[in-house]
Amino acid sequence: MTRTQTRLAVRHRLAERGVDRQLWLLVPGLACVLALFVYPFAYGIGLSFQPAEGGVFGAYRAFFADAYQRDTIATTLSLSLPAAILNVAASVPIAYRMRGRFRGKRLLTTVLVVPITLGTVLTAEGLLNYLGPAGWFNRLLFFVDEPIRLTNNYWGVFFSLVITGFPFAFLLILSYLSGIDPTLERAAATLGAGRRQRFQRITLPLLAPGLATTFCLTFVLAFSVFPSAVLVGDPAGTTRVISIAAYHAAYEVYDYSLGSAIAVVMGVVELLVVAIVLGLRSLLYTGSTGGKG
Amino acid sequence: MTGFDELRLDGVRRRFGGQDALAGLSLTIRRGEFIALLGPSGCGKSTALNCLAGLLPLSEGSIWQDGARLDTLPPEKRGFGMVFQSYALFPHLSVRKNIAFGLQMRRLPRDEVRRRTDQALSLVRLEEHAKKLPGQLSGGQQQRVAIARAVVLEPSLVLMDEPLSNLDAKLRLEMRTEIRRLHQTLGLTTVYVTHDQEEALSLADRLVVLRDGRVEQIGTPEDLHERPANRHVADFMGYRNLLPMKVKAVHGPVVAVEGSGLTLEGTAVGPLSPGDDVVAGIRPEDLHEGGSGVPVTVEVVEYQGRELAVEARTQSGDAVHLRAATRPAPGDQITVTAAPARVLVFPS
Structure with a gap:
C-alpha cells in the first residue's frame, strides 16, 4: 500500500468514529464557552475558598453561621418553589385548551408571551402602580378601610415571578402537549373513557416528564430573582433573597470570597432541587408520545 | 354480547369548511355483517367511520341503533370498538394495560378484567409480550394489540380504519385472514375502511364504494366484481x-x-x-x-x-x-x- 492509501484508510476509519473535519465547527462555540463560562465559573469557585480570614471554608462558615444570611435560602425557596409550581399548574389547563387549532390562537399566544419581552423592571413598575396602596387595585376595593398591601412585600415579588415565569412555562408545556398524538385521546374515548379520564390516564402521564422539565426551568429562573425582589419586594426583610445577599457581600462589603461562596451555595441548592425533580421524572415513562413534537 | 339488530345511517353528511367530505350516506348495517367502505383517498370513507365512532359530529342526518338515536352521543357512550390506522396504542402502558384499559373504564371487577384481558391476549397470541411496552413490538404485533384492545370489550360494532396499510405485503395477507377469522369466531359486526379493493372484496359481506363523498354503489363482492354500476366503480374493481x-x-x-x-x-x-x-x-x-x-x-x-x-x-x-x-x-x-x-x- 502506498502512503496516500494508508492515510486515506486512517482518515476513513476516524470518520467512522465521528472524527473528521466537521469537528472544527465546534471550535468557536467551545472557545466562547471556555472563556466566558468555564473560566469565570472556576475562578468564582476558587475565590470562594480564599477568604481573607477563617481558612479554606471560612466564607462558607461565615454564611451558615449568620442566621440573617442563612435564612435567605429559605426565603428564596419560599418564593421560587410556589411560583414555579403555580406557573406550571396554571399553564397546563390553558395549554391543554389551546393545543388544537382555532381562530385567534396566534393573538392569544402573543398576549401571553408579551411579559417575556417586557423584562422584569417594567413589570415591577407596573405592579407598583397597579397593586400599590394608591393603585387601581386598591381603589376598586373602596370598601376596605386599610389598603391591602400587595407590594413591597412577599406578594409583590411573588406576582412578579408569576408574570415573568408563566410565559416560559406556558410555551414549553404547549410544545410538549402538541407532541402528544391526539389520536391517543380519541382511542381512549372509543374505549369508554370520559374527558376527565382521558386527561388523567393518557395525556397527563405522557405530559408529566415535560412538566418536570418545565418546573426545573421556571424554578431556576425564579430562584435567581433579583430585580423584582428589590423593586417590588422588601429587600431588607421578607424578600431578602439569596441573590441580594450575594450582591451585598460582593459589591457593598467588597468581600468577594463571601459573595462567591453565596453564589456557589445558590447553585448547589438549585442543583439539589433539580436533581430531586429529575430523579422523580426518571421514574415516569419518557419515551415517544407519538406526536409531531 | 350487547348488540343491535340493525344500525341505520340516515343521510349522514359532513362538511369541512363549506365542502362536503361526505354527502348523504344512507346505509343499514345488520348484526353480524362485515361492511367495507371502499374508495380512493379523500372519498369520505374515514369521515364516515369517524362519524360512526362519534369522533366527528355530523353536519346533517342521523344515526339510529335499532330505535335509539346514536349520533348525539359522545364516543365513550357508544360502546363501539375502533382500530386506528396508526394503532394509537398508549405508549406509556404495557400491552396488558392497553388491552385492559377499556375494561377498567367500565369499572368491571378486577378478576373479570384479568380474565378477559388474558383471553384477548391469547386470542391474538401475544401472551408472552404482555408486559412489554408498545414501542418494543413489531408493526404486526402492535396491530394485534390494537385489535385485541378493541374487541376485548365485545363491542356491538368494530370500526377499522385502514388497519393493514402500515404492514408489509406478507403480513398484510396474514392479518387479513386473522381479521376475518376474529369477525367470524367472535360474531362481530364490523365496518372496515380501505382503499384496497382486493382487501375489501376478500373480507366484506357487503361493500360501499364511495367517491367524492358520494355513494357510487352498495353491494356484495360478487355484485361489484361482476356488475359494477358505473365506470368509476369498474375502475376500482380492476377494469x-x-x-x-x-x-x-x-x-x-x-x-x-x-x-x-x-x-x-x-x-x-x-x-x-x-x-x-x-x-x-x-x-x-x-x-x-x-x-x-x-x-x-x-x-x-x-x-x-x-x-x-x-x-x-x-x-x-x-x-x-x-x-x-x-x-x-x-x-x-x-x-x-x-x-x-x-x-x-x-x-x-
Whole structure:
C-alpha cells in the first residue's frame, strides 16, 4: 500500500468514529464557552475558598453561621418553589385548551408571551402602580378601610415571578402537549373513557416528564430573582433573597470570597432541587408520545 | 354480547369548511355483517367511520341503533370498538394495560378484567409480550394489540380504519385472514375502511364504494366484481382497460362499439343508443391474445409468475392491458379479442 492509501484508510476509519473535519465547527462555540463560562465559573469557585480570614471554608462558615444570611435560602425557596409550581399548574389547563387549532390562537399566544419581552423592571413598575396602596387595585376595593398591601412585600415579588415565569412555562408545556398524538385521546374515548379520564390516564402521564422539565426551568429562573425582589419586594426583610445577599457581600462589603461562596451555595441548592425533580421524572415513562413534537 | 339488530345511517353528511367530505350516506348495517367502505383517498370513507365512532359530529342526518338515536352521543357512550390506522396504542402502558384499559373504564371487577384481558391476549397470541411496552413490538404485533384492545370489550360494532396499510405485503395477507377469522369466531359486526379493493372484496359481506363523498354503489363482492354500476366503480374493481368509444349498433343487451382503435361487442350497463359516447371496460385477464381480433403493438411485458402482463398500443395510440401465456417481444404485432359478456359498456 502506498502512503496516500494508508492515510486515506486512517482518515476513513476516524470518520467512522465521528472524527473528521466537521469537528472544527465546534471550535468557536467551545472557545466562547471556555472563556466566558468555564473560566469565570472556576475562578468564582476558587475565590470562594480564599477568604481573607477563617481558612479554606471560612466564607462558607461565615454564611451558615449568620442566621440573617442563612435564612435567605429559605426565603428564596419560599418564593421560587410556589411560583414555579403555580406557573406550571396554571399553564397546563390553558395549554391543554389551546393545543388544537382555532381562530385567534396566534393573538392569544402573543398576549401571553408579551411579559417575556417586557423584562422584569417594567413589570415591577407596573405592579407598583397597579397593586400599590394608591393603585387601581386598591381603589376598586373602596370598601376596605386599610389598603391591602400587595407590594413591597412577599406578594409583590411573588406576582412578579408569576408574570415573568408563566410565559416560559406556558410555551414549553404547549410544545410538549402538541407532541402528544391526539389520536391517543380519541382511542381512549372509543374505549369508554370520559374527558376527565382521558386527561388523567393518557395525556397527563405522557405530559408529566415535560412538566418536570418545565418546573426545573421556571424554578431556576425564579430562584435567581433579583430585580423584582428589590423593586417590588422588601429587600431588607421578607424578600431578602439569596441573590441580594450575594450582591451585598460582593459589591457593598467588597468581600468577594463571601459573595462567591453565596453564589456557589445558590447553585448547589438549585442543583439539589433539580436533581430531586429529575430523579422523580426518571421514574415516569419518557419515551415517544407519538406526536409531531 | 350487547348488540343491535340493525344500525341505520340516515343521510349522514359532513362538511369541512363549506365542502362536503361526505354527502348523504344512507346505509343499514345488520348484526353480524362485515361492511367495507371502499374508495380512493379523500372519498369520505374515514369521515364516515369517524362519524360512526362519534369522533366527528355530523353536519346533517342521523344515526339510529335499532330505535335509539346514536349520533348525539359522545364516543365513550357508544360502546363501539375502533382500530386506528396508526394503532394509537398508549405508549406509556404495557400491552396488558392497553388491552385492559377499556375494561377498567367500565369499572368491571378486577378478576373479570384479568380474565378477559388474558383471553384477548391469547386470542391474538401475544401472551408472552404482555408486559412489554408498545414501542418494543413489531408493526404486526402492535396491530394485534390494537385489535385485541378493541374487541376485548365485545363491542356491538368494530370500526377499522385502514388497519393493514402500515404492514408489509406478507403480513398484510396474514392479518387479513386473522381479521376475518376474529369477525367470524367472535360474531362481530364490523365496518372496515380501505382503499384496497382486493382487501375489501376478500373480507366484506357487503361493500360501499364511495367517491367524492358520494355513494357510487352498495353491494356484495360478487355484485361489484361482476356488475359494477358505473365506470368509476369498474375502475376500482380492476377494469384496467377503460376505453372511450362510440356505440355503432344496439341488439338488446349487446352493443357493438368502436373507437380507440378497437372494434368490440359488449354488454350495455344502462340504456344506450347508436351514436352515444361510451366507455368500454375490460379486465386485462379478459382481453385475450390471438384469433381474428384487433391488431395491437406490444410495448411492455412484465413477468407475473403464471402469466405475463402486457401493455400494448392500438393503432390509434391508446394503451391496452392484457395477459399473455407466452412472452411476446416488445414491438411484436399481436391481435386481441374479448368475449362480449366480459366487456362492459358504460355511458360516459
